[in-house]
Amino acid sequence: EFTDPMSWFTQIVTYQKLAVWLMFLEVVGLAGAFGPLCGHFAPMLGNIRYWVRPGTIRMAPWGRRLPGTGGDERTVGDVLLYLVVLASLLYPLIVSAVPVTAVPDGTDPQELIPAYTFIPILIAMPLMGLRDKVIFLAARSEQYLPIFLWSAILGAVALSDGATSSDFVNLVIVFKVIIVVVWVGAGVSKFGQHFLMVIPPMISNSPGQPYAVKKAHYRDAPNDIRPSRIAWFMAHVAGTAVEIVVPLVLLFVANSVVALIAAIIIVGFHLFITSTFPLAVPLEWNVFFGFIAIVLWGGVSGGFDAATYSIWHFQNAWILVPVFALALVGPVIGNLRPDLISFLPSMRQYAGNWASAVWAMRPGIEERLNELPLVENQVDQLQRMALTPYTRDEADVTQQKAVGWRSMHSQGRGVLSALFEHLDDIEDRTLREGEFMCNTIVGWNFGDGHMHDERLIASIQKRLDLKPGDLVVAYCESQATPWKYDTPQHYRVIDAALGVVERGTWQVADCVKEQPWLPNGPIPLDVRWTAPGFVRRSTLTSSADGTAVR
Template sequence: MGFTKPDFPPVDPPTFLQQPLMERLRTLALNWVENGFGTPKVIHVIYILKLLFFYILGGVVLATATSGLRFWEVSTWWDEPIVYQKAVLWTVLLECMNLAGSWGPLVGKFKPMTGGVRFWVRPGTIRLRPWRRVPFTAGDRRTWFDVALYVVLLASLALVLVMPGVATEALLAALPDNTSGLVSPSLVVVPMVLLILMGLRDKTIFLAARGEQYLPAMFFFAVLPFTDMIIALKLLIVVVWLGAGFSKFGKHFANVVPPMVSNSPAIPFKWLKRAHYRDYPRDIRPSRVGDFMAHVGGTTVEILVPLVLLFSHNRWLSLAAVAIMVVFHLFIVSTFPLAVPLEWNILFAYAAIFLFAGFPNEAGYGITDMSSGWLLAVLVAGLLFFPVLGNLRPDLVSFLPSMRQYAGNWASAVWAFAPGAEEKLNSVVRAAPNQIDQLKALGYEPDVAEVTMQQTLAWRTMHSQGRGLFSLLIKHLPDLDRRTVREAEFLCNTLIGFNFGDGHLHDEDLVNAVQRQARFEPGELVIAWVESQSAHRNYQEYKVIDAALGVIERGSWKVADAVNEQPWLPNGPIPLHVTWSRKGPDREPAA
């Protein structure tokens, strides 16, 4: 892999692009095994510098300077409550602006590298409301009211960050020598309310802000006395860890780890990357090494270690568990997963240290030390509500509030354009052009840019739902090899400025919003879309959507059939069970 040049697949682009699609995806999937996305190392350096100097150093300087502390005296502030509070709020601000997760080239933001804020301060861009029945949220275009609400949200977060702390009786009772105080509860209420209002009008910004995790933390900052606040924050982070661990049960997650490891610049040895696959290049399903990394290094760690942290009163055992979780999150950072949740992982590594080493259970901060058993019960029930509902009814809840981060069980989609039809997206009001055009603007030849984008399709096929999605395209599109196929998660970033692996951000609502401006003809844009697997079922439910006609087919496939097949479907499409189909000549795709 070059420092400034990508590690391009060993193909001649013009000749390669004449091959059938699934043959191309086989070549690119095998290349991914050894080289990942092939990102130039300079891009990783940019991410690291952004993480170290902008997020970590910038956040520490801001938190300490506004709290009467010196940033270079780490021993004086690492366990200061206001520093942790401001670390959370700093992260929320950056996420709200899309300067943290889902930023940069690894998510298809090549030029410009920032999406979110550029879209969300621009009237006329696409707005996705979460529920149609909420009054005053009709429409799918951003108005000046939405822009003003968003700007005020950013300003309210910035205000809390720069204001000094205030002392409370509960804080001084627990920490008599504390001089920095806590963030003002009354000031925290303002961004909380604004984030909820913003989320009711545009779920994209709420999810980008990671409202499912940071909103409860802000609520605890605002309403709970100090000791209860610390215990509640412990419950919150443990629920996030346990939710992520529980979501990794099943057949999906083993397919996540090998492609993630293959994409890691921290693992230069190709033999080690290949070891995560059964029999490269003949069989690239997960090997026993891949399964071990997934379900021992992943699932087991995320369930057992947080439980130790929550219940242990042994200082050394707790510190060992803290160290394990810090290493766990740093490992994720080192792999540069395509959603690039680097800041989130750094914050959680710091949270493990702050909460469980700074305020150990045996020092009066265990769950039995909460002031009220009823309060503890209500908090646990509230924190578990969306994870439980989202795992039982994934169609009702985003995979983020469901706490299924990077578990491989995602709502996903691929978009297939008739020749030349992708250009119609240029009529959609947005702040970034098509990714293929972004790469051309960076100097890529058209064929090279196309091969680069098709690598994201190969990445999708290496995950379980990719085998089903491409089975649908093969079934519905006899002209598939001539079409331009795009990974929806990447495409979504050019349409609404953000995506974090959530297919609910590019379902029929987005398709309809795009169609109102792009005006595709029947058959010009056909989308294969699948919902996450619910915890009590062995299948996933899919839709086939024609942008001009709406949903034209519904059905399901068994997860076992998907994970047992090779990414390039050498045996043809996996079995599909059709439950409804729109009949008639008007639904036939254009040849």
């Protein structure tokens, strides 16, 4: 009952409805990617403003290979399909829940959203994703579609005539498996050298942390702002270890007291993340996961006791094979071949190992971005904020903070090194964080560098016809198998007018040992390919008359 909050902790339908609501809010733009932290200043809403307007840029994942998905311009058909997605998410919320006929003794009477109401979104969202992967990822489909899928399959069994209490137990256990895979996948992704770099700026951004605590996360701030031993402990013990070990305890324990203690630890874990307000953090997602930990494992009277709803009591254990297989495909592929899959289904949430980019633009090019459909660059947005308008310089400094934030992380030092190696006029250029720029152009981003790689740059070039050197982007892919410290990280340099002009690698160890401002110069780059005839601008010299020559 909506008017009885305590009943939320004992009703599995709460889990279903919250998942539907959160996907709806995400795909509209009122959740994780809303507001200034994601580069939406005035207005603060992206997503739906772009996706209901024909002519805006869309990004098909396999447009060159899959017939019917090619091109990069949103059509009326794409808009209609997006509206179908919204309607299909509202459908399960407006249909009355159905009583479950058989539940175990000690469990309160239960209801489920009718299984058939999930079918429209299970069809519409994948179709939408084939036309525009941005919308598919913005909906956090990797988080919520598995819940909908098994609600449709096992929920139908639990609601069928002749269903037993074991059928309902099976559904609850699968819900537990889904959320545990998310936790453990995110924990495993934090292996390696990247995540340690995440913690200090994350703590620094927290309004609730005293200055002394923030400073303690650096070795010798402001002279040496590499992570301290306290940061190491927070990253690898309070972070990675907790995110892997505690969920595994929750999944396999059959003791209600132990499950309750583990659930409380998880709640504290999510509350801490929420308190730091990291960039683009899905605060509502953290609240959801903390709340659901209490629902599924809290042992609330009349709820889902760990002894009864234990994975060891799953009937027809073979069903768990496709459950685990579907849940693990994203993390496994994403860690082995990060170039093939977004960091979101890879479960690399805030792991520091991201595909990233920094854009370097000649004077006037940032303003030209306003010629793109529905785009207004963030410097202009900041200057026209209603209550607190910024000056031009204040707006520019605010944008530079995003580049500074990127340099605090391992990949930022790499992409900035690539730009310094390539551009002899970098001091005269406008540098912008690629994720922020992407937000203004496609309406959404959540740390996925794949959305602003050479494909987006090509879409911009098609519309603006820039000259060689006008827009140069240093881009890096996530490091594959980060638990192997000698695995190189791949980068490429993109010129909007020329395409990819250089590919190479760097060692992550070289990034993490340097200060963010690169006092010793760019980190070493191993150039593995250069476009025929291309020469870096930084390798050009001046002739007697001042013109650049090779």
